[in-house]
Structure formats: C-alpha cells, structure tokens
Amino acid sequence: MSSKGTSKFKAQRFSAIVLIPLVMWFLFSLLSRVGAPYLDMKNWLAHPLNAIPMALLIIVGAFHMRIGMSEIIEDYIHSGLRPVLLLLNWVFAIGVVLVAAGSVITLAFT
C-alpha cells in the first residue's frame, strides 16, 4: 500500500543528496570561467574530470526535476490535461538528458 508514493519520496531525497555537491561544483566551476572564449570552454568541458560531473548533474538533475514537476502537476491539474502534462514532463526530462548529457559525453569520450 502506498509504496509508489514512498519510493518517490525516497528517490527525491536521494537525488537531492547527490545533487548538493554537484550543484556546488557547478556554481563554482562555471563561475570561474564566465564569458570564456569558445575553445577554452570546449576544452574545459571535454576533460573527463569536468564532463563526468556535468553529465551526472544533468542526469540526476533531470531525474529530480521530473519527480518535482510531476508533484506540481498532480497538485494543481485535475482535468484531462493531467496525463498529457505528465507525459510531456517525461519527454522534457529525457530530452534534456539526451541533448545535454549526450553532447557532453560524446565530446569527452569520442
């Protein structure tokens, strides 16, 4: 009973804990190279030590934000639009992972 809600709760907390260091890394590392020329930024991102945390941030972040947005949709949308929005929420999260994490991983490892 209610196992779905509990696992969602745990998944949201677990991803939150993983995101704490990743978000701090993201803020500090991007801050130190704002406005860098294209090739500098590309070379920085291509390094595995930067590409891996960036890809992790995107993947765990997308996982976390999909759950958060599904809670917002379930709280406020009570019409037939709800399943449509929940599906779009999945599409958006998967799209972000494919575009962002996909770009970073191909850049670093091909």
Place this chain on the structure above:
Amino acid sequence: MTTDISSQNKDRSQISSSGKPPILSPHLQVWKFTVTMASSITHRACGAALYAGTAILAIWLYATANNPGLYNLISDFLGSPLGILLLAGYVWALYFHLFKGILHLVWDSGRAFEFEVAKRLSFMIFLGATLMMLVTVLVGLSIAGIL
C-alpha cells in the same frame, strides 16, 4: 475551502491504488502569510524556474560541444543586461532551492521543527540565497571583465 479540498481528494482517489485518497497539501490560498509558508511556495517556484532554466543549460552544453556560432550567440545574450538579470535569477533560485532542500533533509530527520527555529531558518534561507547570489554575480561579472 473544504469543498475545494474534498473535491481534490475525490479526484485523487481515482488514481489511488489503495482506494484511500492520498494526503494532499492544502492549496496556497488557504494559508495565512508566514515566512515558513513563503519559503515553501518559493521552494516550489524555484524548482519550476530551474526546470525551465535546464532547457537553456542543455542548449548551452550542446552549443559548447558542437556549435561555436550558437555558443557565441548565447554568450552575447547572457552578457547583455537582460541575460545577466536572467542568470542572477537562475543563480538565486539555485541557491534558494539548495538551501531549502537541505533544510527539508534536516526536517526529514525530525529536527528543527520548533516553530521559532523553523521561522528563523526560513528567513535565513531568503537572506543567504540573496547574499550568495550577489557574491556570485559580482565575482562572475568581474571575472568576465564586465565590472
């Protein structure tokens, strides 16, 4: 108000597997203003804003990896006054969601629930997010050579 919540519960019961309506949080219209409720609503609003910001981050990462023209276009936009305002808002939301998220983890462990403590911590999160955003934006602008 009661009819509003009970109709929400009826709606929820349709998707509940146990047959019992799951617990809903009251809608934001039924709360009296306190700093804790303000921080709760802001936490959700920041989450939604970061959700939208992630689309920009994804396009920016794609451009950094594959498309110098697009990268320069985005860089120019983010360096404009509107872009800096957008970035400042994104950074504020990121700090706020980070700090409030940590407070939620503390609350999950059963601590810091006393009303005065919760109130003080919620206020400090607004203050902390604002201070850290200002520091971040000022440092960022000076590194980018704009300041």
